[in-house]
Amino acid sequence: MSKASNPLIRHLEQFGSVSDEEKRLLDGLLNRIEEVGRDQDLVGYGEQPSDCKLILEGFACRYKIVEGGKRQIMSLQIPGDICDLQGFLLGRMDHAIGTLTPCRVALIPHTAILDLTDTHPRLGRALWRGTLIDAAVFREWMVGIGRRSAATRVAHLLCEIKLRLEAVGLTEDDSFDLPITQAELGDALGLSTVHINRTLQELSGTGLIVIRGAKITIRDWQGLKRKGDFDPSYLHQGRRSDIERHLSRGHAPSQSDAL
Amino acid sequence: MSKASNPLIRHLEQFGSVSDEEKRLLDGLLNRIEEVGRDQDLVGYGEQPSDCKLILEGFACRYKIVEGGKRQIMSLQIPGDICDLQGFLLGRMDHAIGTLTPCRVALIPHTAILDLTDTHPRLGRALWRGTLIDAAVFREWMVGIGRRSAATRVAHLLCEIKLRLEAVGLTEDDSFDLPITQAELGDALGLSTVHINRTLQELSGTGLIVIRGAKITIRDWQGLKRKGDFDPSYLHQGRRSDIERHLSRGHAPSQSDAL
DNA sequence: CGCACAATTGAAGCAGCTCAAAATAAGTGG
DNA sequence: CCACTTATTTTGAGCTGCTTCAATTGTGCG
Numbered sequence: 001m002s003k004a005s006n007p008l009i010r011h012l013e014q015f016g017s018v019s020d021e022e023k024r025l026l027d028g029l030l031n032r033i034e035e036v037g038r039d040q041d042l043v044g045y046g047e048q049p050s051d052c053k054l055i056l057e058g059f060a061c062r063y064k065i066v067e068g069g070k071r072q073i074m075s076l077q078i079p080g081d082i083c084d085l086q087g088f089l090l091g092r093m094d095h096a097i098g099t100l101t102p103c104r105v106a107l108i109p110h111t112a113i114l115d116l117t118d119t120h121p122r123l124g125r126a127l128w129r130g131t132l133i134d135a136a137v138f139r140e141w142m143v144g145i146g147r148r149s150a151a152t153r154v155a156h157l158l159c160e161i162k163l164r165l166e167a168v169g170l171t172e173d174d175s176f177d178l179p180i181t182q183a184e185l186g187d188a189l190g191l192s193t194v195h196i197n198r199t200l201q202e203l204s205g206t207g208l209i210v211i212r213g214a215k216i217t218i219r220d221w222q223g224l225k226r227k228g229d230f231d232p233s234y235l236h237q238g239r240r241s242d243i244e245r246h247l248s249r250g251h252a253p254s255q256s257d258a259l
Numbered sequence: 260m261s262k263a264s265n266p267l268i269r270h271l272e273q274f275g276s277v278s279d280e281e282k283r284l285l286d287g288l289l290n291r292i293e294e295v296g297r298d299q300d301l302v303g304y305g306e307q308p309s310d311c312k313l314i315l316e317g318f319a320c321r322y323k324i325v326e327g328g329k330r331q332i333m334s335l336q337i338p339g340d341i342c343d344l345q346g347f348l349l350g351r352m353d354h355a356i357g358t359l360t361p362c363r364v365a366l367i368p369h370t371a372i373l374d375l376t377d378t379h380p381r382l383g384r385a386l387w388r389g390t391l392i393d394a395a396v397f398r399e400w401m402v403g404i405g406r407r408s409a410a411t412r413v414a415h416l417l418c419e420i421k422l423r424l425e426a427v428g429l430t431e432d433d434s435f436d437l438p439i440t441q442a443e444l445g446d447a448l449g450l451s452t453v454h455i456n457r458t459l460q461e462l463s464g465t466g467l468i469v470i471r472g473a474k475i476t477i478r479d480w481q482g483l484k485r486k487g488d489f490d491p492s493y494l495h496q497g498r499r500s501d502i503e504r505h506l507s508r509g510h511a512p513s514q515s516d517a518l
Numbered sequence: 519c520g521c522a523c524a525a526t527t528g529a530a531g532c533a534g535c536t537c538a539a540a541a542t543a544a545g546t547g548g
Numbered sequence: 549c550c551a552c553t554t555a556t557t558t559t560g561a562g563c564t565g566c567t568t569c570a571a572t573t574g575t576g577c578g
Contacts (some may be wrong), residue, residue, distance in 0.1 A: 046492075062398070064398070064399075064402050066402060066406045066407060066488055067411075067488040070406040071406070072401060072402040072405045072406045074398045074401055074402065085391075086391055086394070086395070089384060089387060089388040089391055090388065090391055090392070090395070090495050091495075092492065092495075094395050094398075094399075094492050094493035094495070095398060095493075117380055117383070117384060118380045118381075119380075121376055121377045121378075121380050121383060122377075124376070124380060124383055124384070124387070125348060125376060125383070128348060128383075128387045128390070129348040129349065131387070131390065131391060131394065132344075132345055132348055132349055132390060133349070134394060135345070135390065135393060135394035135397055136345070136349070136353050138394055138397035138398055138401060139321070139323070139333045139353075139354060139397055140323075140353075141401055142331060142333055142397060142400055142401045142404060143323050143325060143331040143333065145401060145404045145405045145449065146331045146404045146448075146449030147325045147329045147330070147331045147449060148325055149565080150565075150566070152326075181523090181524060181525090182524075182525065182526095183524080183525095189405075190404065190405030190406060191566075191567090192566070192567055192568075193524090193525085194526085194527090194566085194567075194568080194569095195565085195566055195567075197525065197526060197527090198526090198527090198566095201526090213575090229325055229326040233305075233351065233353050234353035234354075236349050236350075236351075236353070408533080408534095409533075409534070440555085440556065440557090441556075441557065441558095442556080442557095450534075450535090451534070451535055451536075452556090452557085453534085453535075453536080453537095453558085453559090454533085454534055454535075456557065456558060456559090457534095457558090457559090460558085472543090
């Protein structure tokens, strides 16, 4: 696998430079690739996986089922995401990860990650940073579910997805594919399917977005951001901490914050 | 500061053994101590702190204010918690951390943590693990806010707080002090103050808990757990991953999972 | 073509909200 | 230790954003 197409490297380079040696090591991790169908668990609740899953293609989600059978989707995982480093350090899964579409995933043994983080603390911190961003997204979702109206929540999620997909090259202009059902959207936002449907109509009706099948086009980015009370800083895109700059001089990540 | 009383060491030992040399290093981190009053920001939104805060005494919380002025509290930070490792690797704060009571906190410079994680990858992973547990708690709160009823949410939170306080020795029998207002509880659970009040009365009325001022006594632990749909596994208390066992043989953390 | 799933619409219900005011408790200065 | 002020808890009552239930329409696909 060539450097350029290794999504793990691209992922880590968002936050700091990656040396050639590090790249070589990272390339070595992606040898076991699997295809998984839609609506399958990549990792089940309570499991103790022995490898991490890196999503190469497709959409997945973290979710939990509560008493009464309701489901809460806690995050959307898109290509480039390592979706269970959690299992690496915590052992037993306290939630499940399931596919929303057919997926292609790379399996990375925990032992390989352990070796890597032992010998290359900087890479360890880079992975760590990724999990901190995951946590920032959890927090933002919590804020939305707890304190924002349905319309604001939906708008906010669309803004987030747009930026995240853009970062991995999965948008064209102001459009992107969001191949998930309204029921799934509801489970992610803590809303009923019916209300998701009505809310999407509202957002379409006011000219903020256009929906055609699974394709979503953002007609009025500023308006959607306003509607969604959206401040992208929690995604920590295209930024490095002082600490990381202090470590790796010379490289500057491409900034694209003109949002 | 003696080893036994260093809450950072106690915190890390929950998940894996800490060598004597590591303990010495960790002791060296706790030299700057500060007292902070109630309702003060330990770290403000958008700041770029240069040190982490370890809470020695008192309660704090992560929070965010949304458009319209509503507040969502995203986590409760209790003694022993390092409450912004986030800032270490991500630089700019995407939320604020404020005190709920007067607090005593230790300030740990980012540079010290950087050195530590560079030279002692195992300690780095231990800190990382802590942030992953934080994330697990975020997820669980999200599930509650999104999919559980008010009474279930309140009961769940009480269960969680009980276990977390117990782990740092801040409970006596089935009682603990929870010196936060009902308004703050509401901000944490995405509920109104009025509804929190009525829900607490419901939980008292059915004999699950007793409230006397800031002191909460759990009368019926099993019942409260049932009411709160509470499964403590997300707290990852008293457990180590295979990976960590693989690394440090010989030591076994005390297990106390008879819950 | 027809099945199965997904989106849409209508209508009624309710969990939790808001507003407003009263009752307690917790400070605080004298 | 009291009198006064301020914060918190508690209660009542009306309201609403979202849910639930149930049915209809659309759509992808073997």
